[in-house]
Amino acid sequence: MVQQTSLLFPRLCKAVSMHNVILVGVDGSSNSNRALDWAIVEANIRNWSLRLVSTFPSTFVADPIVGASYALAARQEAQAVLDQATKRAEDQGVRTEAHVESGDATNVLVEHSETTKLAVVGKRGRKGFVGRLLGSVSSGLAAHSHCPTVVVPQGHDTTATELEDGQGTRGAPRNERGEQSTMQPTFFEAVNAEDPPRQQESALNGLSFTGQIVIAVDSGMQGPALWEAAEMARVHGKPLALVSVTGAPVGDLGWSPPVKDSDPYHEEELAKLTRVITAVAARYPDVKASPHLFIGKPAEVLVHTTQTADLVVLGTRGLGGFPGLLLGSVSQAVLHHGRSPMMVVPGANTVS
Template identity: 45%
Template sequence: MSEAGNPDAPRFPQGRGIVVGVDGSDQSMCALAWAVQEAERRRTPVQVVTAYTVPVFAASSMDAGYATVDDSVVREGAQAVLDQAVQRVAGRHNVELVPRVENGDAAGVLLELSAEAELMVVGSRGRGGFVGRLLGSVSSALPAHSKCPTVVVPLSCASRLEEAGVTAPTSKGQPSPRADEVEKVVVVGVDGSEQARMASLVAAEQAQARGLPLRVVCSLPPFTGSLAWMPTPVDRDALHSEIMVQLNAGKAWLQSHFPDLQISVELLDGPPVEILIEASRKAELVVLGTRGRGGFAGMLLGSTSQGVLHHARGPVLVVPDREDPRLLDRARFGPMAS
């Protein structure tokens, strides 16, 4: 069972603090470096968490039963990984670091902690520094089920993060941008769904807190042979105009809640995954909903969010479904996808 239920373990009040999962991989070091920078901006503490499980093996002798690895040995290995990670970022920022070693499945531990955190941060496709640590599965499971927003930080962010202490890989022969080459903008992908509207509110909050403009992006994927059954040709220009009306209405709605924020909207032709992956390469932050319902053109379905997370070149914030009173007045500002 996770030590998160232990009253003696360090805890933050609900809705406070950033929780970051580490496992000794370069990916998790990028996540930790990003989390520390974000925590300094928010003036909030960071829980640096690693988890371990004790493997059980079937007995090899004729005797019935099972053999287990000594818990203390595995825990010491986990503690060593955690200590090394914390030492690499300690003292670089004015941030309180709270190290935690938890006994349990990594995804389960982090999901439990998400109920008391304001933000979860994990690396993308970590490979695990010791037994039982596979952040690759965590970075897929956590955003979809977390109780708070989750940021997935890919290894390609290393060139932006001096504290990571690792080398960013190249993509198609092109190096990842350095911190001074990152475009100072927050990008949010929308598709007309309620989930996307929630994501746009959180994206606007992030942009305003950072003093950056917000770019609202929607994609119109190319039509394929799958639409050959339709009785009449699709008027793409008319569809484009209709979507732009909805996007501008959405912009007006956002502007009413964030009057001082610079907001722009873009409707781009192309597959949504490719468009958002390209945006992630230089944007300060890309924001997505956990899933959409195809309000515009099927954008931001669960598969789209997964596709972006697995191939993003920069940090991606995934916003879970939740109720927000600001969603109730969207219809007053003009047409919206039903």
């Protein structure tokens, strides 16, 4: 059944509890439709309903007749988008509620996120600027949402692996300018944390997280992002890859110590990851979790994981974030350049 809110009767009170509802911002763009398709699949798996929200801007016009005409036309356009989205979801057997509201899209969605358990948006909407990789609505919602937010990028297909390079993969990692990246962790390449450090240049590019949920773990920290990732892994029956990325202990000096000198540092970080793995196993015994330890630049390594991962989960802050920033620089970079769906989870971490 479709429920609709009216602009004439705004919500009089605010619910204090979150419901088994997925919030989806829709604007009729191809990116929005991809996000909607992702949300439909998730709703069906969890047996949750969708709350579809379409907005139109509040614009002041001096002439009241012109202003009323504009508002009516804008509302009708938003309603048409909402009707199409509602049909798309209900054709897949998903329960929906539909809302057309006037105002800033980010603010409207953030308000709705107070009473939903998950929010989903496209990486860029219909009004995104050419060349801008992350839209203002997706970045604003990820930073301010009260519930976890999934950002679905351009080109993501819920029915296929990935198709941008024509070779059945998400392609080679790229840097911020869209060029192929030559990511080189500082003194050992991407390794499974159970292995000793290694310096093989092909290790990072050969690493695949296909079919896995990736969670970025900040030096043994636990928090809401970790548990959301573990829950996603449980619900979808997928392995959980715990990825920890830390800078070299000698700093960014452009040179590397011998591997034997880095072993104590590696063991210390491995011990932190092992404690997190133990905590996950205690709460989610059916989830297969694996630790992966990297030394290098967190944003570059995490963007690389989005080349193959089914979902990459990030905290709003961490991995070197500064106090006062709602969305840390690493999370922002991954959202901008990531190529798989990415979940941003609000809340603070705790030391394991």
